Amino acid sequence: MKTIYLKGSKASNTAIKIMTHHLEELGHKIVRSADNPFEVGLSWGRSYNGPKPFLNKHVNMYDKFTCFSEFERAEVLCPTTFPIHINNDSYNFNNCPLPWLARKSHHTKGKDILVCKTQGEVRNVINHDREHTFFSVFIPTDTEYRVWVLGNKAFATYEKVYKGKGEYEGFMRNRRFGFKFIKRDELIGTHLIEGPCIKAVAALGMDWGAVDILKGKDGKYYVLEINSMPHIDSIQRSSGVRLAKHVSIWAEKQ
Numbered sequence: 576m577k578t579i580y581l582k583g584s585k586a587s588n589t590a591i592k593i594m595t596h597h598l599e600e601l602g603h604k605i606v607r608s609a610d611n612p613f614e615v616g617l618s619w620g621r622s623y624n625g626p627k628p629f630l631n632k633h634v635n636m637y638d639k640f641t642c643f644s645e646f647e648r649a650e651v652l653c654p655t656t657f658p659i660h661i662n663n664d665s666y667n668f669n670n671c672p673l674p675w676l677a678r679k680s681h682h683t684k685g686k687d688i689l690v691c692k693t694q695g696e697v698r699n700v701i702n703h704d705r706e707h708t709f710f711s712v713f714i715p716t717d718t719e720y721r722v723w724v725l726g727n728k729a730f731a732t733y734e735k736v737y738k739g740k741g742e743y744e745g746f747m748r749n750r751r752f753g754f755k756f757i758k759r760d761e762l763i764g765t766h767l768i769e770g771p772c773i774k775a776v777a778a779l780g781m782d783w784g785a786v787d788i789l790k791g792k793d794g795k796y797y798v799l800e801i802n803s804m805p806h807i808d809s810i811q812r813s814s815g816v817r818l819a820k821h822v823s824i825w826a827e828k829q
Contacts, residue, residue: 576601576602576603576604576823576826576827577603577614577615577826577827577829578603578604578605578606578612578613578614578615579598579603579604579605579606579613579614579615579616579617579822579826580605580606580607580608580609580611580613580615580616580617580627580629581594581595581598581605581606581607581616581617581619582607582609582616582617582618582619582621582623582629583618583619583620583621583804584619584620584621584804587619587620587804589807589808590619590804590805590806590807590808590815591607591619593807593808593809593810593812593815594617594619594807594815594818594819596810597810597815597816597818597819597820598819598822598823600819601819601820601823602823603823603826609623609625613627614627614628614826614829615627615628615629615630615825615826615829616628616629616630616632617629617630617631617822618630618631618632618634618803619803619804620634620635620803620804621634621635622634622635622636628826628829630725630782630783630822630825631781631782631783631784631803632782633780633781634781634803635803636779636780637779638680638681639678639679639680639681639682639709639800640656640658640678640680640708640709642779642800642801643656643711644656645778645779646775646778646798648778649774649775649777649778650774651771651774651775651778651798652771652795652796652797652798653775653797653798653799654711654712654713654714654797654799655671655711655712656678656709656710656711656712657709657710658708658709658710659677659700659701659704659707659708659709659710660701660708668694668697671712672712673691673692673693673694673697673713674690674691674692674713674746675691675697675710675711675712675713676688676689676690676691676710676711676712676713676746677689677690677691677700677704677707677709677710678707678708678709678710678711679706679707679708680708680709687707688746688747689704689707690713690746690747691710697710713746714789714791714797715791715792715793716743716748716789716790716791716792717790717791717792717794718734718735718736718789718790719734719735719748719787719788719789719790719799720732720733720734720735720759720762720768720787720788720789720790721733721735721756721785721786721787721788721802721805722768722769722772722785722786722788723783723784723785723786723805723814723817723818724769724772724773724776724783724784724785724786725782725783725818725821725822725825726782726783727773728773728821729763729764729768729769729772729773730763730814730817730818730821731758731760731763731813731814731817731818732758732759732760732762732763732768733756733757733758733759733814734756734757734759735748735754735755735756735787736754736755736756736757737753737754738753738754738755739753748789758813760813767796768788768796771786771788771796771798772786772788772798775798775801776801779801781801781803783818783821784801784802784803784805785801785802785805785814786798786800786801786802787799787800787801787802
């Protein structure tokens with residue numbers, strides 16, 4: 576079995592430890608430095624400039640705003656976005672109804688998001704905020720999924736489910752706002768969900784990623800982002816187990 580260089584940051588230490596466990600269980604030797612001999616590599620959110628076969632070799636080529644532009648170029652449906660600091664006359668509140676979400680080009684766990692519910696709040700960001708760089712138009716949400724993709728195949732799907740009672744009425748859907756991931760294996764192969772996710776991963780030049788895709792109240796599916804360092808907190812989590820198996824198959828073919 577091939578030796579795999581697992582490249583990633585300390586911020587993803589738990590996920591890397593779990594992936595190391597899975598790959599070692601499959602018979603691979605794992606190294607964490609390019610100074611050690613290896614045959615193939617797996618990137619956990621970090622690019623690699625060497626000559627050897629590497630999954631996600633050129634990951635994170637684009638900032639957040641450019642990712643949306645690349646999705647649009649690949650005809651992947653995603654939220655409407657536009658730069659904040661443009662001519663104020665360019666903003667059309669009729670064609671793009673509020674609320675708008677002020678975003679940063681780089682973010683961590685949704686902490687960049689500033690919700691603008693009124694035109695006054697939008698104008699305040701335009702005139703006084705130099706940290707946020709673009710707006711995305713909020714999409715009324717039915718539910719949201721995380722779809723794990725490697726190549727042209729989706730191999731795990733989770734639904735992001737509100738932990739509280741009743742319908743969630745907020746604007747940001749992540750763990751710090753009270754959500755958990757529920758496995759939805761029966762949705763694997765559902766083209767309306769799987770198709771945009773596979774196209775989105777390819778649009779960013781990635782080999783694999785965990786795609787966040789939103790189902791709007793209009794019944795359409797909108798790609799929000801691709802995680803190249805997706806959260807894995809348990810060796811029992813099926814997404815990590817399956818990713819390791821797919822990586823192992825790929826590695827042995829190189």
